[in-house]
Amino acid sequence: MMREKLVLIGNGMAGIRTLEEIMKIDKDRFEITVFGEEPYPNYNRIMLSKVLQGDTSVDDIVLNDYVWYAENQIELHTGDPVVKVDTKKQVVYSENGIKRPYDKLIFATGSNPFMLPLPGADKEGVIAFRNIKDTETMIEAAKSYKKAAVIGGGLLGLEAARGLLNLNMEVDVIHISDYLMERQLDAQSGKMLRQELESQGMNFLLEKNTDSIVGNKRVEGLRFKDGTSIDADLVVMAVGIKPNIDLAKKSGLKAERAILVDDYMQTSAKNVYAVGECAEHRGIAYGLVAPLYEQGKVLAEHICAEEPSTVPGYQGSVVYTQLKVSGVDVFSAGKFVDGENTKAIRVHDEFEGVYKKVVVEGDKVVGAILFGDTSDSPRLLQMMRDGQDVSEMDKVAILPSEAEGGSKESPVVAMADSEIICGCNGVSKGAICSAITDQGLSTVEEVKQCTNASRSCGGCKPLVADLLELTTGAEVANAKEPMCGCTDHSHEEVVEQIRELGLSHRREVMNVLGWESDEGCSKCRPAINYYLKMVDPINNEDDHTSRFVNERLHANINHNGTFTVVPRMYGGVTNADQLRKIADVAEKYEVPLLKVTGGQRIDLFGVEKEDLPNVWEDLGMRSGSAYAKALRTVKTCVGEQFCRFGTQDSIGLGIELEKKFEYINTPHKVKMAVSACPRNCAESGIKDFGVVGVDGGWELYVGGNGGVDLRGGDLFVKVETKEEIIDTISAFMQYYRENARYLERTSHFIERVGLDHMKKVILEDEQGRKALIERMEVALSTGKDPWKEIVDSEEKKKELFEKKSVEV
Amino acid sequence: MGKVGSAKRIEVAKVEDLAVGVGKRVELQDEKIALFRLNDDRVHAVQNSCPHKQGPLSEGIVSGDHVFCPLHDWKIDVTDGMVQAPDEGCVKRYDVEVENGTVYIVK
Ligand SMILES: Cc1cc2nc3c(=O)[nH]c(=O)nc-3n(C[C@H](O)[C@H](O)[C@H](O)COP(=O)(O)OP(=O)(O)OC[C@H]3O[C@@H](n4cnc5c(N)ncnc54)[C@H](O)[C@@H]3O)c2cc1C
Ligand code: SF4
Ligand code: FES
Numbered sequence: 001m002m003r004e005k006l007v008l009i010g011n012g013m014a015g016i017r018t019l020e021e022i023m024k025i026d027k028d029r030f031e032i033t034v035f036g037e038e039p040y041p042n043y044n045r046i047m048l049s050k051v052l053q054g055d056t057s058v059d060d061i062v063l064n065d066y067v068w069y070a071e072n073q074i075e076l077h078t079g080d081p082v083v084k085v086d087t088k089k090q091v092v093y094s095e096n097g098i099k100r101p102y103d104k105l106i107f108a109t110g111s112n113p114f115m116l117p118l119p120g121a122d123k124e125g126v127i128a129f130r131n132i133k134d135t136e137t138m139i140e141a142a143k144s145y146k147k148a149a150v151i152g153g154g155l156l157g158l159e160a161a162r163g164l165l166n167l168n169m170e171v172d173v174i175h176i177s178d179y180l181m182e183r184q185l186d187a188q189s190g191k192m193l194r195q196e197l198e199s200q201g202m203n204f205l206l207e208k209n210t211d212s213i214v215g216n217k218r219v220e221g222l223r224f225k226d227g228t229s230i231d232a233d234l235v236v237m238a239v240g241i242k243p244n245i246d247l248a249k250k251s252g253l254k255a256e257r258a259i260l261v262d263d264y265m266q267t268s269a270k271n272v273y274a275v276g277e278c279a280e281h282r283g284i285a286y287g288l289v290a291p292l293y294e295q296g297k298v299l300a301e302h303i304c305a306e307e308p309s310t311v312p313g314y315q316g317s318v319v320y321t322q323l324k325v326s327g328v329d330v331f332s333a334g335k336f337v338d339g340e341n342t343k344a345i346r347v348h349d350e351f352e353g354v355y356k357k358v359v360v361e362g363d364k365v366v367g368a369i370l371f372g373d374t375s376d377s378p379r380l381l382q383m384m385r386d387g388q389d390v391s392e393m394d395k396v397a398i399l400p401s402e403a404e405g406g407s408k409e410s411p412v413v414a415m416a417d418s419e420i421i422c423g424c425n426g427v428s429k430g431a432i433c434s435a436i437t438d439q440g441l442s443t444v445e446e447v448k449q450c451t452n453a454s455r456s457c458g459g460c461k462p463l464v465a466d467l468l469e470l471t472t473g474a475e476v477a478n479a480k481e482p483m484c485g486c487t488d489h490s491h492e493e494v495v496e497q498i499r500e501l502g503l504s505h506r507r508e509v510m511n512v513l514g515w516e517s518d519e520g521c522s523k524c525r526p527a528i529n530y531y532l533k534m535v536d537p538i539n540n541e542d543d544h545t546s547r548f549v550n551e552r553l554h555a556n557i558n559h560n561g562t563f564t565v566v567p568r569m570y571g572g573v574t575n576a577d578q579l580r581k582i583a584d585v586a587e588k589y590e591v592p593l594l595k596v597t598g599g600q601r602i603d604l605f606g607v608e609k610e611d612l613p614n615v616w617e618d619l620g621m622r623s624g625s626a627y628a629k630a631l632r633t634v635k636t637c638v639g640e641q642f643c644r645f646g647t648q649d650s651i652g653l654g655i656e657l658e659k660k661f662e663y664i665n666t667p668h669k670v671k672m673a674v675s676a677c678p679r680n681c682a683e684s685g686i687k688d689f690g691v692v693g694v695d696g697g698w699e700l701y702v703g704g705n706g707g708v709d710l711r712g713g714d715l716f717v718k719v720e721t722k723e724e725i726i727d728t729i730s731a732f733m734q735y736y737r738e739n740a741r742y743l744e745r746t747s748h749f750i751e752r753v754g755l756d757h758m759k760k761v762i763l764e765d766e767q768g769r770k771a772l773i774e775r776m777e778v779a780l781s782t783g784k785d786p787w788k789e790i791v792d793s794e795e796k797k798k799e800l801f802e803k804k805s806v807e808v
Numbered sequence: 809m810g811k812v813g814s815a816k817r818i819e820v821a822k823v824e825d826l827a828v829g830v831g832k833r834v835e836l837q838d839e840k841i842a843l844f845r846l847n848d849d850r851v852h853a854v855q856n857s858c859p860h861k862q863g864p865l866s867e868g869i870v871s872g873d874h875v876f877c878p879l880h881d882w883k884i885d886v887t888d889g890m891v892q893a894p895d896e897g898c899v900k901r902y903d904v905e906v907e908n909g910t911v912y913i914v915k
Contacts (some may be wrong), residue, residue, distance in 0.1 A: 132831075236819075323838065342831060482900065517871070517872060518847075518871075518872045519871040519872040520871050521849070521869075521871055521874075521876065521883070522868075522871070522876035522881055522883075523871045525869055525871060544830075545827075545828070545829030545830055545869070545870065547869075548869065548871065548878070549867040549869075549878040552830075552867075553867070557864075557878055557879070559861070559879065561863070561864040561867075563860075608834075609867075719907065798825070799827045799830060802825075802832070803833045803834075803835065804820060804821055804825075804833065804834045804835065805819050805834075805835045806818060806819070806834060806835065806836050807837075808818060808836055808837050
């Protein structure tokens with residue numbers, strides 16, 4: 001049987017979704033050919049933001065892999081754009097010279113980013129943010145350049161800016177309006193958004209009009225119309241999109257802003273359709289996937305119907321936007337600007353940083369903005385879609401999260417079955433629930449495979465998880481991050497269970513929590529071991545078989561299986577006696593390399609494992625914990641003892657800190673530094689806890705990191721005495737010990753919980769602070785020098801360090 | 809004990825010298841071997857050199873039948889020497905016999 005020939009131009013989100021819808025209706029109806037300009041299978045463009053922000057990788061955002069095309073017998077030509085369409089003969093021609101006749105043709109060519117025609121816009125380092133290549137260019141640029149400028153403070157620009165920040169670039173965002181995202185927000189929410197993003201490290205230049213891009217071959221900066229300028233070695237333009245209609249126009253299709261289509265996505269040419277961002281329906285060319293997917297569905301039904309006119313056409317969509325920047329919840333939909341005939345419900349909680357505005361026209365909700373708490377968004381959207389009469393409703397019914405305690409219950413509970421959960425893909429609560437029950441689904445991933453819900457922007461994942469929980473009554477794994485492949489439980493849940501059930505051994509934990517592997521793995525074992533000891537430092541035993549080799553053998557393993565020994569030198573201060581001992585040991589054991597470390601002490605590299613206990617014994621020094629998830633060193637500057645600028649005893653405080661906290665286990669390594677003046681010779685700004693002496697006191701910086709994720713510490717507090725510094729660190733470190741996930745550095749922890757939160761619990765809550773310090777004291781009481789313990793125990797030496805040599 | 813042909817048994821350790829969950833290094837002349845006593849007291853031996861970059865497997869975390877290489881966390885089944893997905897490869901394994909609390913390697 002001859003099948004009808006269907007050709008799709010554009011291998012993107014709308015086009016491929018349309019094919020999926022067609023094949024759902026009639027798998028074998030068409031012989032399908034797809035041409036795509038990009039050299040990839042169909043991928044999730046939306047997620048490029050997340051790729052840039054480092055949350056996922058390019059490989060993970062493929063929506064339909066090559067196997068899918070093969071399995072569905074779709075002929076795919078990637079990296080080969082269609083360059084000519086003959087609508088009379090019904091034939092398309094590709095750049096590589098491929099020629100295909102069609103019975104039906106679909107244009108799904110998407111958009112191109114709009115590039116401002118500025119002088120210098122053609123320089124190297126000036127790009128858009130639209131595809132994988134742009135994303136890779138940014139990631140690459142961040143490796144060698146420091147300063148990025150994003151032109152455009154809309155959704156895309158801000159997501160790009162957040163990504164560039166994550167790539168450790170400094171980011172200026174240039175915006176022409178006086179507040180951000182002015183097409184989605186009002187001045188108040190735009191301002192709140194700016195404040196939030198500024199606290200995340202973005203710099204904004206508002207009401208700025210770019211005049212030109214300067215530089216030689218590569219961009220070096222931007223000049224503005226007002227005469228000012230900035231440096232930049234990467235410029236991302238995110239000022240809008242322009243439907244990609246060149247080919248359509250050349251082929252004689254009627255187009256205005258985009259290709260004109262009727263309610264069935266038919267263009268002016270016979271048997272030619274358009275779908276996606278390149279199509280204009282009733283005057284609107286959409287730029288979000290939800291409406292495009294609706295269009296795809298209508299087109300599929302139409303193309304497959306025996307009697308085409310019997311299916312209902314496309315009526316346009318209610319669209320909404322959400323910003324995909326972690327830590328910022330923004331939602332906007334419909335007509336949110338106050339007009340003559342509108343009234344608005346406004347909620348503005350400055351304490352919580354929450355703002356809500358619901359615009360009502362006549363008796364209907366016509367638009368909304370939610371900032372800080374977007375839990376009401378599905379409900380509001382539904383009201384808008386249904387045109388529900390709200391004249392008789394009270395405020396709490398419109399914004400249920402404002403009800404007393406209302407925000408605790410998941411919004412899905414109150415939703416009707418017809419309400420949409422996944423806006424991108426238009427999947428309703430009812431559809432998800434019946435898929436869960438009918439097909440016995442138990443994870444978000446399965447729901448995604450089965451219903452498409454959460455397959456696009458992923459914003460509805462929490463709601464899908466809530467639905468799973470609601471429907472199956474079971475705890476749902478995917479809503480949270482499991483600790484490792486052995487379990488569905490998150491770190492938090494494991495800690496909670498250890499506390500609640502008083503668990504005391506890793507086997508007990510794994511048993512009670514239903515671990516999927518007998519004995520766990522290299523990820524969960526060390527984590528559980530840490531949590532057990534953290535929860536009850538006195539009674540719970542350390543399990544050294546659950547520790548990574550360095551922490552089991554108390555030395556750092558090298559690439560060749562030898563070890564490194566780092567003895568403690570409190571505050572980086574040493575003396576002739578220590579140096580002599582180190583020298584003697586180095587000679588006696590033929591230590592291949594001695595090196596002064598960044599932590600101000602001396603490393604002995606290349607010691608054989610079996611020599612370790614003897615080396616320690618001969619040194620007679622304490623372990624420097626250079627291998628441990630614990631306090632490493634306290635780096636100090638010389639301070640008042642000799643420096644002409646120093647007004648404080650940095651060495652003294654450093655030694656005191658190091659002695660106090662030396663053998664406390666922490667979720668990850670902890671580094672400290674004390675400088676006696678703001679010249680900061682000990683680099684206190686990039687330590688977990690950095691102290692800087694200032695006139696009349698000390699400043700404490702927290703969450704600094706000089707490693708992979710370079711991050712300047714946040715000024716936490718300024719105090720007058722050493723005792724206050726020690727107490728604050730003590731309380732802070734204990735809070736971190738109790739609440740961070742294993743292997744989470746203070747820098748990430750602070751970003752997750754927020755500096756303000758830390759100030760609240762450590763500085764403002766007197767009671768809580770005292771209790772934290774007390775628990776820290778208990779934990780500290782169990783600290784011991786591990787080297788000495790091993791040197792003193794023949795049994796341990798034998799168990800851990802012995803090597804057997806057997807004569808054959 | 810079924811000794812086959814010219815196979816030879818070499819005494820390498822006492823079971824009591826091996827701690828459950830901690831590998832033991834044994835050198836048979838030039839051969840470096842890692843011995844593991846598993847939870848149920850079975851003893852297994854593999855070459856003490858990870859197929860990835862020669863990490864000393866004796867120093868890895870032992871879980872069930874597997875050891876996690878201390879250098880880059882490859883997971884290796886010590887009972888058959890197979891590297892577990894997503895990585896690939898295998899490490900030489902040795903036949904082990906235990907008799908009256910003595911561990912022998914059979915070659
Ligand atoms: C970083 C980023 C974040 C986004 N975030 C969101 C979001 O959170 N929510 C949301 O709803 N939307 C978001 N969008 C928008 C969304 O991705 C688009 O609306 C959607 O991808 C448009 O689908 P499309 O199929 O019309 O176009 P595309 O996905 O762009 O597909 C068109 C394809 O056609 C190809 N093509 C063009 N001309 C030819 C030719 N002549 N021959 C062959 N192939 C051709 C193009 O190369 C392209 O691959 C985001 C977009 C970006 C860039
Ligand atoms: S930080 Fe200040 S006090 Fe300390 S050594 Fe440097 S200049 Fe001197
Ligand atoms: S050497 Fe074993 S994992 Fe790399």
